Amino acid sequence: MAFPVTRLRRLRRTAELRNLVCETRLTPDAFVYPMFVCPGEGVRKPVRSMPGVFNLSVDEAVKEAQQVRSLGVPSVILFGLPDKKDEVATGAWADDGIVQRAARAMKREVPGLTLMGDVCLCEYMSHGHCGIVKSTFTPQSLGAAVRDSLAPSQRILAVKSKEEKEKAIQTMVSAAARAAESNYEIDNDASLGLLARTSVSLAKAGIDIIAPSDMMDGRVAAIRRALDQANFINTPILSYAAKFASGFYGPFREAADSAPQFGDRRSYQMDGANVREAMREIELDIEEGADMIMVKPALPYLDVIAAARDRFDLPLAAYQVSGEYAMIEAAAQNGWIERDRVIMESLLSIRRAGAGIILTYFAKEAARLLA
Numbered sequence: 001m002a003f004p005v006t007r008l009r010r011l012r013r014t015a016e017l018r019n020l021v022c023e024t025r026l027t028p029d030a031f032v033y034p035m036f037v038c039p040g041e042g043v044r045k046p047v048r049s050m051p052g053v054f055n056l057s058v059d060e061a062v063k064e065a066q067q068v069r070s071l072g073v074p075s076v077i078l079f080g081l082p083d084k085k086d087e088v089a090t091g092a093w094a095d096d097g098i099v100q101r102a103a104r105a106m107k108r109e110v111p112g113l114t115l116m117g118d119v120c121l122c123e124y125m126s127h128g129h130c131g132i133v134k135s136t137f138t139p140q141s142l143g144a145a146v147r148d149s150l151a152p153s154q155r156i157l158a159v160k161s162k163e164e165k166e167k168a169i170q171t172m173v174s175a176a177a178r179a180a181e182s183n184y185e186i187d188n189d190a191s192l193g194l195l196a197r198t199s200v201s202l203a204k205a206g207i208d209i210i211a212p213s214d215m216m217d218g219r220v221a222a223i224r225r226a227l228d229q230a231n232f233i234n235t236p237i238l239s240y241a242a243k244f245a246s247g248f249y250g251p252f253r254e255a256a257d258s259a260p261q262f263g264d265r266r267s268y269q270m271d272g273a274n275v276r277e278a279m280r281e282i283e284l285d286i287e288e289g290a291d292m293i294m295v296k297p298a299l300p301y302l303d304v305i306a307a308a309r310d311r312f313d314l315p316l317a318a319y320q321v322s323g324e325y326a327m328i329e330a331a332a333q334n335g336w337i338e339r340d341r342v343i344m345e346s347l348l349s350i351r352r353a354g355a356g357i358i359l360t361y362f363a364k365e366a367a368r369l370l371a
């Protein structure tokens with residue numbers, strides 16, 4: 001039956017009617033608030049590109065977590081900024097690592113708050129990649145690459161002075177560094193042990209949900225095995241199953257100080273063009289033992305969220321990432337959009353696409369708006 005018998009506007013006439021027929025509802029129960037924990041005491045360092053977001057020392061993070069809980073947000077996800085970084089991500093799996101310390105304090109001071117621990121190595125590696133970096137050079141091929149990168153005039157090694165000698169050595173060193181930076185790979189299988197070790201260490205410290213975000217193949221199985229062996233059979237895994245290599249992560253890299261020092265993450269994170277491959281990623285993570293799955297970022301990948309919701313029955317999370325947050329904040333600061341309205345509309349869209357759990361820097365704000 002069409003117009004004039006059918007008039008869809010009938011149910012839009014009043015706020016009460018609109019509320020009655022509302023298909024998608026947001027509650028703070030769906031939110032997870034991401035936090036960045038750093039060394040020190042009394043530290044509350046603003047993240048420049050994310051107004052309202054801070055690097056917090058453990059004591060300040062506990063206060064913030066109490067506030068999050070009191071607003072009705074049930075969960076936080078913790079990221080760490082370690083004292084120092086190295087080539088084996090010691091800060092990620094050390095018993096006194098920054099996230100481990102924050103987790104212990106929060107478990108003690110904020111009972112009832114569910115703690116998620118992001119599991120990745122990039123924040124703790126000196127090179128900023130999510131796994132162990134392996135050079136693909138043999139000594140011979142490195143030598144050849146250095147020689148090929150030098151201009152013919154630079155290859156003449158007859159030097160007349162100490163200065164010239166120093167200069168020639170410097171030229172070689174930087175040529176070798178440049179060559180090395182474009183000839184490396186992230187060693188998938190070697191990284192699994194560190195990811196598993198990190199997960200067990202976080203569970204020991206009181207983290208309730210282990211959330212691997214590194215995108216190495218096979219990491220969910222490796223983590224599940226390690227957790228079970230350490231007797232954490234009831235600790236669930238929320239897998240960042242479909243994590244895309246995205247420009248929207250920009251502000252996070254400032255917040256977590258985790259930008260790769262060379263190259264990018266396209267050899268392990270997903271290509272934004274591929275939705276079928278995202279389904280395969282999710283399927284494999286479920287086979288490996290994931291209890292919950294995640295799509296990241298959220299707003300530019302709503303179709304992936306919808307496809308995942310359609311196809312899989314596990315609890316589904318989406319991460320509204322730093323760039324999504326920063327865009328809304330920046331436009332609002334310029335008076336170009338209505339901040340509160342756009343925050344809620346963006347979260348509603350993610351929920352409508354099918355995400356039951358939303359990781360968002362707006363968690364506190366949205367909980368206030370919903371109260």
Ligand SMILES: [Zn+2]
Nearest residue numbers: 120121122130
């Ligand atoms: Zn990472």
